[in-house]
Amino acid sequence: xxxxxxxxxxxxxxxxxxxxxxxxxxxxxxxxxxxxxxxxxxxxxxxxxxxxxxxxxxxxxxxxxxxxxxxxxxxxxxxxxxxxxxxxxxxxxxxxxxxxxxxxxxxxxxxxxxxxxxxxxxxxxxxxxxxxxxxxxxxxxxxxxxxxxxxxxxxxxxxxxxxxxxxxxxxxxxxxxxxxxxxxxxxxxxxxxxxxxxxxxxxxxxxxxxxxxxxxxxxxxxxxxxxxxxxxxxxxxxxxxxxxxxxxxxxxxxxxxxxxxxxxxxxxxxxxxxxxxxxxxxxxxxxxxxxxxxxxxxxxxxxxxxxxxxxxxxxxxxxxxxxxxxxxxxxxxxxxxxxxxxxxxxxxxxxxxxxxxxxxxxxxxxxxxxxxxxxxxxxxxxxx
Numbered sequence: 001x002x003x004x005x006x007x008x009x010x011x012x013x014x015x016x017x018x019x020x021x022x023x024x025x026x027x028x029x030x031x032x033x034x035x036x037x038x039x040x041x042x043x044x045x046x047x048x049x050x051x052x053x054x055x056x057x058x059x060x061x062x063x064x065x066x067x068x069x070x071x072x073x074x075x076x077x078x079x080x081x082x083x084x085x086x087x088x089x090x091x092x093x094x095x096x097x098x099x100x101x102x103x104x105x106x107x108x109x110x111x112x113x114x115x116x117x118x119x120x121x122x123x124x125x126x127x128x129x130x131x132x133x134x135x136x137x138x139x140x141x142x143x144x145x146x147x148x149x150x151x152x153x154x155x156x157x158x159x160x161x162x163x164x165x166x167x168x169x170x171x172x173x174x175x176x177x178x179x180x181x182x183x184x185x186x187x188x189x190x191x192x193x194x195x196x197x198x199x200x201x202x203x204x205x206x207x208x209x210x211x212x213x214x215x216x217x218x219x220x221x222x223x224x225x226x227x228x229x230x231x232x233x234x235x236x237x238x239x240x241x242x243x244x245x246x247x248x249x250x251x252x253x254x255x256x257x258x259x260x261x262x263x264x265x266x267x268x269x270x271x272x273x274x275x276x277x278x279x280x281x282x283x284x285x286x287x288x289x290x291x292x293x294x295x296x297x298x299x300x301x302x303x304x305x306x307x308x309x310x311x312x313x314x315x316x317x318x319x320x321x322x323x324x325x326x327x328x329x330x331x332x333x334x335x336x337x338x339x340x341x342x343x344x345x346x347x348x349x350x351x352x353x354x355x356x357x358x359x360x361x362x363x364x365x366x367x368x369x370x371x372x373x374x375x376x377x378x379x380x381x382x383x384x
Contacts, residue, residue, distance in 0.1 A: 008358040020328040024183040031318040034297030040168030041292040046091040050158030087284035104231035119148040122213040155204040160228040167193035190329035198225035240265030272316035286312040
């Protein structure tokens, strides 16, 4: 199939001409920048908590207060019980999705002998004076190393989101100063941020009884872009995990793909309408973002057809638009050659690369986010 006959060939030509997967409409710009500002605030909280858990809840089998970041008091307990808090469960959902799908250098390293040796040293230091844990480790020698693998993903995702949070908040500041005035400018900002952080090392160490133990040393050579960003896009943007309550986990029902590679529950595929329903992890993210919406975006939602009655759905729709901008930046950054090249051989290589992306977008929400935004309610007629 050539780029001329591909069902999404128009998007290939759009990317080659320097445009984004999302149309450059003024309303799209406002939605994307506004929602990424809110997302940046939420990611800051997620990042802090994930890194706190990795650093301070190391091999705590029942971490009852892991969402408190070390600050436990009556006021926080009451807010927690009243659910007036950040939904850190969504951050863990993304972490576990990355852990399960794997991919990238982080996944490879966590299966290496070097990791096993370093993890065992940290485990022995942690459980040295705990007979129960010592016995547990002898009976189930793979249990605690698997917990350490998971903690490495806590830290890795936390470091990844630290960069993305700063990037999105800086985008909002530049928009407020009038420096960002188009969707391609948004994509350029994200791409430049990804490139600047590409080789930032991903490391992880834990302090036990005054001694620091490396889990992911700098010498492992793990970096931000290829070892956290790319696996994150694959696991969270594309594959995801089936949401409890929406599909049957019964193998005989065949509602979940039999092959891991066929999973399509990620952010680029998710139907916004179920947002708000029980058991839908993105609902937690949308609930968090609603608290940090900039006034100009919140006002747009208030003036929509249903006002704030479907606020989470509207936030999800804006969020998907923003994620296609992030995906555009990733596509451009990972392309084998500049997408605007005139060299025939390079152009052919680029088109093969872009067609692979488009194959994955066929059943995504790409067509929906490209439809003109309409927030007006149509009157119901019997003919409808």
